[in-house]
Amino acid sequence: MYTLLSGLYKYMFQKDEYCILILGLDNAGKTTFLEQSKTRFNKNYKGMSLSKITTTVGLNIGTVDVGKARLMFWDLGGQEELQSLWDKYYAECHGVIYVIDSTDEERLCESKCAFEKMVTSEALDGVPILVLANKQDIETCLSIPDIKTAFSDCISKIGRRDCLTQACSALTGKGVREGIEWMVKCVVRNVHRPPRQRDIT
Numbered sequence: 678m679y680t681l682l683s684g685l686y687k688y689m690f691q692k693d694e695y696c697i698l699i700l701g702l703d704n705a706g707k708t709t710f711l712e713q714s715k716t717r718f719n720k721n722y723k724g725m726s727l728s729k730i731t732t733t734v735g736l737n738i739g740t741v742d743v744g745k746a747r748l749m750f751w752d753l754g755g756q757e758e759l760q761s762l763w764d765k766y767y768a769e770c771h772g773v774i775y776v777i778d779s780t781d782e783e784r785l786c787e788s789k790c791a792f793e794k795m796v797t798s799e800a801l802d803g804v805p806i807l808v809l810a811n812k813q814d815i816e817t818c819l820s821i822p823d824i825k826t827a828f829s830d831c832i833s834k835i836g837r838r839d840c841l842t843q844a845c846s847a848l849t850g851k852g853v854r855e856g857i858e859w860m861v862k863c864v865v866r867n868v869h870r871p872p873r874q875r876d877i878t
């Protein structure tokens with residue numbers, strides 16, 4: 678009886694946990710995205726004012742529950758000297774959210790280089806990647822096709838893993854829910870696959 682009840686309790690309340698890294702250059706909007714996600718998905722979360730967010734030195738951690746999945750976000754600082762720390766977290770992660778500032782054409786090439794380095798890391802083989810073209814609330818921003826063109830020579834390096842480019846505004850919340858729901862679908866599907874098939878979609 679106890680086993681039956683504890684099984685039922687676990688089925689109803691226990692969440693499966695997934696670690697998701699939020700990466701991208703400094704000023705891309707990673708921490709704003711994290712705060713916006715917590716506000717949107719966690720009912721009683723009283724978020725900090727988005728305008729008060731300052732550059733991340735180290736990392737921020739946040740949790741978001743989506744159905745039976747619990748996403749543990751690790752938002753890492755994007756400044757050049759902090760990028761060398763990103764790969765310390767790769768072995769533990771189930772998914773990557775890569776944030777691009779769509780208004781910063783000058784740094785797009787720099788962002789592409791950081792993306793390329795990340796995506797070719799063996800420790801991330803088969804890990805789903807959500808690319809967020811952020812700051813789409815600003816009229817002069819680059820469009821999704823513009824960004825895909827700028828990143829085109831990385832495409833072959835993404836391989837056969839799940840990858841989606843999503844228009845987003847971390848500030849207004851546009852595209853945030855869609856991006857997270859896509860990520861949940863991918864990570865849940867991946868853990869139920871044998872490891873060697875994780876990169877086959």
Ligand SMILES: Nc1nc2c(ncn2[C@@H]2O[C@H](COP(=O)(O)OP(=O)(O)OP(=O)(O)O)[C@@H](O)[C@H]2O)c(=O)[nH]1
Pocket residue numbers: 701702703704705706707708709710727728730731732733734753754755756776811812813814815845846847848849
């Ligand atoms: N207009 C607009 N501004 C945004 C958006 N997302 C973030 N910002 C602004 O961009 C700036 C940087 O945002 P952060 O969230 O601190 O960026 P970050 O990627 O965490 O930066 P680091 O912590 O330095 O790596 C802040 O002034 C934000 O208000 C967005 O979707 N639209």
Ligand SMILES: [Mg+2]
Pocket residue numbers: 707708709731732733752753754755
């Ligand atoms: Mg930050």
